[in-house]
Amino acid sequence: MNYEYPDELDFFERGFGYSKEYNHDEGLFSFIMQYDDGARLIFTHSPFYNCSVSVKLVQDDVVVFDVYKENVSSIAFQTWGLEKVLRVYSTKGAENHDFLVYFSPKPRLRYSEF
Numbered sequence: 001m002n003y004e005y006p007d008e009l010d011f012f013e014r015g016f017g018y019s020k021e022y023n024h025d026e027g028l029f030s031f032i033m034q035y036d037d038g039a040r041l042i043f044t045h046s047p048f049y050n051c052s053v054s055v056k057l058v059q060d061d062v063v064v065f066d067v068y069k070e071n072v073s074s075i076a077f078q079t080w081g082l083e084k085v086l087r088v089y090s091t092k093g094a095e096n097h098d099f100l101v102y103f104s105p106k107p108r109l110r111y112s113e114f
Contacts, residue, residue: 004074
């Protein structure tokens with residue numbers, strides 16, 4: 001299966017750092033974006049765990065959302081005006097969804113299936 005994802009440097013250039021879940025030896029690549037209000041957006045992906053992505057937003061130690069998706073084919077950084085997102089694409093047969101992780105200026109998630 002083809003699995004494409006941004007380099008670690010791409011995450012760092014956009015303000016992400018390593019999260020506690022990061023484990024290169026296990027093929028678990030996890031990054032965190034911390035916000036001035038204390039919110040934390042954690043984006044984790046793995047080519048080895050069923051080509052998966054996990055996205056979690058934590059505010060005041062409360063998990064606002066925690067979404068996990070398998071059968072990912074690629075991950076890409078995109079920008080629309082001032083909004084910056086990570087777009088997650090799925091493999092053929094699971095492509096009828098829109099998975100957008102907004103990380104700037106404010107964190108949020110748009111996930112829809114159609």
